[in-house]
Amino acid sequence: MNGRREFFKWGLGGAAVAAAGAGLITYRSYPINAWQRAVVETWQPVNSNLASGEARLMELVRLACLAANSHNTQPWKFRLAANSLTIIPDFSRRTPIVDPDDHHLFASLGCAVENIVQSAPELGLVPSVEQPADLHDGITVRLESSTIGPSPLARMIHLRQCTRANFDAKPVPIDDLKALETVAAGGKTNLTLLASPEDIGRFGKLIADATMSQMQDSAFVAELKDWIRFSYGQALDTRDGLFSLCSGNPALPGPVGRVLLGFVATPASESQRYEKQVKATSGIAIFSSAEDNPQHWFEAGRSYQRFALEATRLGLKHSFVNQPVEVPAFHADLLKVAGRAEGRADLVVRFGYGPEMPRSLRRPVGAVIV
Numbered sequence: 001m002n003g004r005r006e007f008f009k010w011g012l013g014g015a016a017v018a019a020a021g022a023g024l025i026t027y028r029s030y031p032i033n034a035w036q037r038a039v040v041e042t043w044q045p046v047n048s049n050l051a052s053g054e055a056r057l058m059e060l061v062r063l064a065c066l067a068a069n070s071h072n073t074q075p076w077k078f079r080l081a082a083n084s085l086t087i088i089p090d091f092s093r094r095t096p097i098v099d100p101d102d103h104h105l106f107a108s109l110g111c112a113v114e115n116i117v118q119s120a121p122e123l124g125l126v127p128s129v130e131q132p133a134d135l136h137d138g139i140t141v142r143l144e145s146s147t148i149g150p151s152p153l154a155r156m157i158h159l160r161q162c163t164r165a166n167f168d169a170k171p172v173p174i175d176d177l178k179a180l181e182t183v184a185a186g187g188k189t190n191l192t193l194l195a196s197p198e199d200i201g202r203f204g205k206l207i208a209d210a211t212m213s214q215m216q217d218s219a220f221v222a223e224l225k226d227w228i229r230f231s232y233g234q235a236l237d238t239r240d241g242l243f244s245l246c247s248g249n250p251a252l253p254g255p256v257g258r259v260l261l262g263f264v265a266t267p268a269s270e271s272q273r274y275e276k277q278v279k280a281t282s283g284i285a286i287f288s289s290a291e292d293n294p295q296h297w298f299e300a301g302r303s304y305q306r307f308a309l310e311a312t313r314l315g316l317k318h319s320f321v322n323q324p325v326e327v328p329a330f331h332a333d334l335l336k337v338a339g340r341a342e343g344r345a346d347l348v349v350r351f352g353y354g355p356e357m358p359r360s361l362r363r364p365v366g367a368v369i370v
Contacts, residue, residue, distance in 0.1 A: 035232040038239070039359050042066075045158045048122045048150070056123045057085055057143075058365055060116050063157050065362045067115045067305055068320075069108035071095055071227040072360050074240050076112055077370045079138070087112055088138035088370070093240075097223040098326050106135055106294045107346060110301020116141050117302075118309065119154040135294045153183070153309040160308050161359055163317035164247035167281045167352030171195070176314045177283070183310040184287070188296050189303035189346070192338040194284040201279050203337060208275035210323035210330045215267035230257025239361040246358045278321060282352035285318075286337065292344040300346035307349070317354040322347060 046063060050056045061078045064087065069075065075093040079086040087109055094105055113129060120127040126146040131139055177193060184191045194200050214220055228242050229235040230252045235243040245251045252260070278284070287304055289296035311318050324330035325345060334345040 031232050031236060035236055035361075038236060038361055042362050043158045043359055046119050046122045046154055048124075050123060053082065054080070056125065058369075059123060060085060060119060060125075060143075061369065062365050063119045063154075064112040064115045065365070065368060066157055066160070067108070067111035068160075068162060068301075068308060069111060070099060070104035071224075072240050072242055073105075073108075073227065074363055074368070075105045075108055077368055079370055083144065084140050084142045085116070086138045086140040087116075089136060090368075095223055095227070097217075097219045102294070103297050103325075103346070104322075106297040107301035107304070109135070109139060110298040110303075111305040112301075113139055113141060113298075114302040114305035115157055118151050118306075119157060121146065121148040121151050122154045124148075131295065131298070135298055139298070152313060153306065156309040156312040160312045161317075161357065162319045163354055163357050164319050165317070165354050165357050166277055167317060167350065167354040169197070169280045169282055170353055172282045172314075172316065172352070176316070179314065180285070180307055180310055184285075184303045184307040187299040187303060188289055188291070189300045190288045190290075190338070190340065191303065191307070192286040192288065192340075194286070194337075195282070200281065200284055203284050204275045204278040206324055206330065206333055206337065207278045207321050208271045210327045211274045212267050212271040213327050213329065214323050215265070215270050221262075221265075225258055225261060228257065228261070230254045235361055239363045241360075243358070243360055246360050248357065274321060274323070278350055280352075281350045282316070283350070284321075285347075285349040285351060286334070286345055287347040287349075288335065288338045288340050288343055288345040290340075290343040296344070297346060304347050304349065311351055315353070316351050318349050318351040320348065321350050324348060 047059055050059055057080050065074060073093045073095060075090045077088045077090050079088060089105055089109060094102055099105060117127045117129065120143060124145060124147065125143040126148060128142040129139065130142060172195065177195060181191055181193065194203055228244060229238060230244050231254055232251050234254050244257060285307060287300045289300055308318060324334040325348060331345065335343065338345050
């Protein structure tokens, strides 16, 4: 899904060179400092010193928006009331090619709600999630005043990130693996951990095959390009999407990046890159559900978010490798790896020890409140 660093090491054709040159001529500057300031402002820790009800609700919305979400589309809106807030799916930000049934969208809502649940006690509030029969109407979190103490996972919300880098394959201690399993448990989601080099190696082939299939789909590639932000300016203007810098690639003028991506991120190169990344990792986490519906997808998102926050607390990095989830032809194979006879595998995560990477942005709180 992401290109490589070697953008300028490839022998490009005349059309590509011409387009790249035109893009460089019209590109004026990289607002690096403005982007850096925006990152610092976005990823602030929870502010537990807020007294008013409205200020606390706004802080919960801000923290919810720091949750993981597919393509960083941020597919949510929030409605505030006196003692509650409701998260509503924003279908204008859906990705119909990679996520035709809105599976990832509802899982993203689960991630956001879990951030609210974890951070509410930091603000002196007890959360209670009301999950309606039809999630299209939104999910309400009721909030009551309390003297409950802080949540360790809430302190990780501003530190969690999906790290699209190579990891160290150093084994994760057994106690840490158990801690990940424990925190992810609950609700309707099952977690399968692959931690042996043999299991991880076999899984790498499944990832490689699914990536090859996905990257051969021109509609998928076109949709992906629409959500990639190649320059600092694009990242700042939209405050969403996949900023190329966050995956270890250079920031480039948008026209240049769009042209070069097609030459760099080929089906073969991406397949090989993902297989290599998976094999050189400490473990694979597969989240699966007994039933295939929005209620279970939402719960899978909540389970993953707890897993991600606990992984962050343990000093682990992680990122999604969801290709077998996103290509229907691989659903049965993925479910088999997860050890499930039926249902659906929802999310796949690789985890291990790795570097800190640049962070993505989020839209302002005011932009998501209705």
